[in-house]
Amino acid sequence: MKQGILTAVIAYELITIMLVGIWVARIQARRKGQESETFTHAGHGLPVPAVALTLALTVLGAVHVIGVFEMTWGLGAPVLWFSYAHVIMLCIITLATGRWVRRLKISTVPQFLESAFGLETRLLVSCAMIGAIFGIITLEAQGLGVLFYTMTGWPIYIGGIVGGVLGLLYVVLAGLREISFLNIINAVVMYVALILAVIFIGFALPGDGYNTVAQIHRAAENGPSLSPIGDVGVIVGFGLPVILAIAISQSVSQMTLQTAMSAKSEKTLVRSMWIAAPVNGMFAVFAVILALAAMSMPEFADRGPKVATTDMLVELLPSWLSALLLAAFVGVILSTFAMTTLASSTLFATDIYKRLFNQNADEKDVTRVTRIGIVVLGVLAMGVSVLMPPILNGVAWLLAWMTPVFWVLVYGLFWKRNQNAVIAGLLAAWVLNSLWSYTGLPTWVGMAGVHNAYVTFTSGFVVMTLGILIFGGKPGLMKQAMA
Amino acid sequence: MAWDIILTSFGVILVLMLIAQGLYFVFADKRDPESGGE
Numbered sequence: 001m002k003q004g005i006l007t008a009v010i011a012y013e014l015i016t017i018m019l020v021g022i023w024v025a026r027i028q029a030r031r032k033g034q035e036s037e038t039f040t041h042a043g044h045g046l047p048v049p050a051v052a053l054t055l056a057l058t059v060l061g062a063v064h065v066i067g068v069f070e071m072t073w074g075l076g077a078p079v080l081w082f083s084y085a086h087v088i089m090l091c092i093i094t095l096a097t098g099r100w101v102r103r104l105k106i107s108t109v110p111q112f113l114e115s116a117f118g119l120e121t122r123l124l125v126s127c128a129m130i131g132a133i134f135g136i137i138t139l140e141a142q143g144l145g146v147l148f149y150t151m152t153g154w155p156i157y158i159g160g161i162v163g164g165v166l167g168l169l170y171v172v173l174a175g176l177r178e179i180s181f182l183n184i185i186n187a188v189v190m191y192v193a194l195i196l197a198v199i200f201i202g203f204a205l206p207g208d209g210y211n212t213v214a215q216i217h218r219a220a221e222n223g224p225s226l227s228p229i230g231d232v233g234v235i236v237g238f239g240l241p242v243i244l245a246i247a248i249s250q251s252v253s254q255m256t257l258q259t260a261m262s263a264k265s266e267k268t269l270v271r272s273m274w275i276a277a278p279v280n281g282m283f284a285v286f287a288v289i290l291a292l293a294a295m296s297m298p299e300f301a302d303r304g305p306k307v308a309t310t311d312m313l314v315e316l317l318p319s320w321l322s323a324l325l326l327a328a329f330v331g332v333i334l335s336t337f338a339m340t341t342l343a344s345s346t347l348f349a350t351d352i353y354k355r356l357f358n359q360n361a362d363e364k365d366v367t368r369v370t371r372i373g374i375v376v377l378g379v380l381a382m383g384v385s386v387l388m389p390p391i392l393n394g395v396a397w398l399l400a401w402m403t404p405v406f407w408v409l410v411y412g413l414f415w416k417r418n419q420n421a422v423i424a425g426l427l428a429a430w431v432l433n434s435l436w437s438y439t440g441l442p443t444w445v446g447m448a449g450v451h452n453a454y455v456t457f458t459s460g461f462v463v464m465t466l467g468i469l470i471f472g473g474k475p476g477l478m479k480q481a482m483a
Numbered sequence: 484m485a486w487d488i489i490l491t492s493f494g495v496i497l498v499l500m501l502i503a504q505g506l507y508f509v510f511a512d513k514r515d516p517e518s519g520g521e
Contacts, residue, residue, distance in 0.1 A: 080492055087496050091503035095511065198485060214484035226484060228492045270507070273500060281496040282489075289485050482512075 002314070005323045006152045012327050013166050013334070020181050021173030028174055037107060039175035039367040040346045041262040048268050050180035052275035054259045054339070055093060057183045059086055059250055060280050061136075061336030062143020063395060065329045066150075068284045072291035073305035076223075078230025081239035082246075083284040087277045089247040089256075094273035097251045098260025100413060100478075102269060106261065108350045109254050109409070116412035116477055117419040119355075124426060125405055126351035132401040133255050133344040134377060139395065140167070140337040141378075141385035147333065150310040151326050157386045163330065164382035167337035172374050175367075176262055179338050186331035187279055193328035194286040196321055197313060201293055204316040210289070213296040224295065228285070245453035249402035252409050255343040283332075337378075345373030397437040400452035404429040404460025411464060413478040421467025429460035 028038050035043030046054070064082075071079045106112050110129065114122035144163025145156035171179055202209045217223035225231075230239070250256050263269045287309075294300045294309040303311055314322050349369040354361045361369075408422045433456045435441045442448045475483070507513075 077488055080488075080495075083492070084495055084499060087499050088503075091500060095503055095507040099511070202485065210485040226488070228488050228495065273503065277500050278493070278496055282493065285489055285492045289488055292484070478512075 002152045005314075005319060005326060006148070006154060008323045009327045009330060010162065010166075012323075013330060014169075016185060017166060017169045017182060018173075020185070021169065021178050024174040024178045024181055028177065036363065037262075038177075038363070040342065040349075040370055041107065041258065042175065042177040042180065044262055045264050046177070046180055046259070046262045046268070047264055048271050049184055049275065050177075051259055051263045051268055052272035053183045053187045053279065054176075054180045054335075055090055055256060055272065056276040056280040057187060057332060057335035058256055058259065058339040059089065059246075059336070060283055060332050062140050062147075062333050064283055064287070065332055066143055066146055067395075068287040069291045069294075069309040070305045072224065072288050073295065073308075075234065075238060076217075076225035076230075077228045077288055077292070078225055078234040078238065080228045080284055080288060081230070081235070082242055083281045084239070085243040085246040087281040088243055089250050090277045090280060091273055092247060092251040093256050093260055094269045094276060097409065098257060098263070098269050099266045100409075101257050101261050102263055102266055108347050109252060109257055109405070110347065110351045113408060113412065114355075116417050117408070117422055121408070121419055121422055121426075122351060122355070124423060125408065126347050128401055128426070128430065129254055129405075130344045130347050132398055133253065133340050133347075134381065135398040136255070137337060137340045137344070137377060137381035138385045139398075140333050140340065141381045143333050144330065144337070145385065147310075147326070147329055150307050151314055151322070151329075160385050161382050163333065164337070164378055164385075166330075167334045167341070168375060168378045170334050170338035171342050172371055175370075176258070176342060179335065179342065180259075182331075182338075183335050186328070186335060189324065190283070190328040190332055191279075193321070193324040194283070197317060197325050198286050198289055200317050200321060201290060201312070205293060206297075210293065213293050216296040217292065224292065226292070228288075241451035241453060244457055245396065245399045245403070245451060248406045248457060249399045249453065252405045253343075253402050254347055255340050258343050258346060259339075337381075341374045341378045341381075342370070344377055345370045348373045396452045397433065400433045400436075400456040401430060403453050403457040404464075406457070407460050407464050411468065412476055414476045415479070416468045416473035416476060418468050418471055418473030421464050421471060421473065424467055425460045425462075425464030428463045429456040432456065432459050 035045060037044065068079060068082065101109065101112065104112055110122040110126035113125055141160045141164050145160030148154040148159025148163065149156045170182060205212060214226060217226060260269055290313065291309045294312040297312065300308040300312045313325060317325065349366045353369045354366055358365065404426050407425065433452050436452050436455050442450060
């Protein structure tokens with residue numbers, strides 16, 4: 001049965017990706033010369049559904065699919081703060097940072113940093129951003145392998161490689177417009193599959209369905225919390241750090257802002273919030289309900305947090321629904337894999353290749369380098385993912401790299417610009433981030449358990465603010481324009 | 484249980500979106516250079 005599910009899902013993904021990719025490539029070939037940055041920014045003409053669902057699915061990846069099942073074991077329903085953090089991030093992107101970059105008419109976030117601060121800031125942030133996004137690609141590749149393994153028993157490395165190849169095809173045929181069209185299909189498949197899975201599991205549960213699940217958890221001595229909000233301890237210990245790490249770091253990252261730059265207009269972005277935020281936010285809600293159901297049944301709970309929920313889905317759902325659900329989960333991870341490879345390759349092609357080595361490069365050259373970058377980074381990520389530690393261990397360190405960039409963007413636009421101060425702030429934050437993860441520094445200073453994002457966000461803020469207060473700077477670009 | 488979690492979470496998400504939209508209306512510079520403003 002599992003082999004049948006696997007074949008059906010891979011065939012479905014391959015056929016959809018190829019059909020949409022070839023169709024979009026033909027449309028774009030007909031529009032040649034009528035729009036700019038067709039491959040990397042969809043000609044800056046994406047409509048509301050494409051922008052909204054691409055934003056929603058870009059930040060809905062392996063951690064949502066695999067991590068939420070596992071995290072529910074430790075935190076119960078308050079794990080949904082992870083989802084609320086993504087909702088806040090999508091609100092910030094669609095109503096603030098995304099509009100700013102759209103208005104600046106830039107192709108990459110670091111491109112703005114050169115006009116605001118200087119070439120050194122651009123290159124520094126671009127290289128760090130490529131590294132941080134590459135880390136996320138490796139996590140997504142590993143996530144694909146783990147997902148295939150838990151739902152079909154396929155070896156993780158084979159799943160990672162097959163998933164990686166599908167992820168490359170998801171973007172390399174026609175770029176951002178291909179990703180956005182595929183995302184519209186995947187969002188529909190994802191919600192149909194999730195809602196049907198929750199309903200079918202409800203019927204398959206013993207006793208009075210989900211009411212029995214709630215009774216079992218409430219009766220247990222150390223049962224999970226069933227409140228989607230939780231108590232003050234959970235909000236302070238989990239909710240706020242996760243909001244800081246996700247909402248701040250991802251709202252200034254190229255992987256999300258590239259879609260915002262590609263929106264048809266600022267109004268398109270503002271309207272897309274009403275679709276992007278709930279589509280992203282509600283995914284984990286269904287995942288948490290399924291995980292709580294698995295936790296209430298000893299035959300699955302005994303297998304542990306890593307595989308209990310997926311085992312329950314595979315064993316209790318009919319084969320066709322298991323296949324649909326696996327297709328939905330794979331689609332969700334592929335969309336993130338594709339967008340992250342496109343974003344990091346766009347950074348390389350624009351900020352490094354074109355800016356440093358070939359300033360006369362035309363769109364064809366940049367597209368060619370972007371395509372090569374996608375394949376190289378994707379293949380490298382597949383290789384590295386086999387050697388990586390468990391997915392969740394890397395996320396805190398990776399996300400924390402981008403949090404100080406938030407201050408660079410805000411100060412450069414609305415306060416003062418001083419290149420030395422922002423570079424000092426960035427370097428201080430990045431060094432501390434690595435020391436925080438890989439040495440005994442947190443214990444030594446009595447702050448063990450404090451999330452990396454707090455450290456990078458605060459240290460970046462303190463160093464940049466002091467630097468600008470002491471040495472001054474030129475007015476921020478928006479401030480200057482409004483004066 | 485399932486409905487409680489779905490409705491409460493959706494409520495939280497809706498409140499977050501409304502707060503964000505409120506802040507946008509109060510503080511954002513809503514001139515859209517490409518469509519001549521809102």
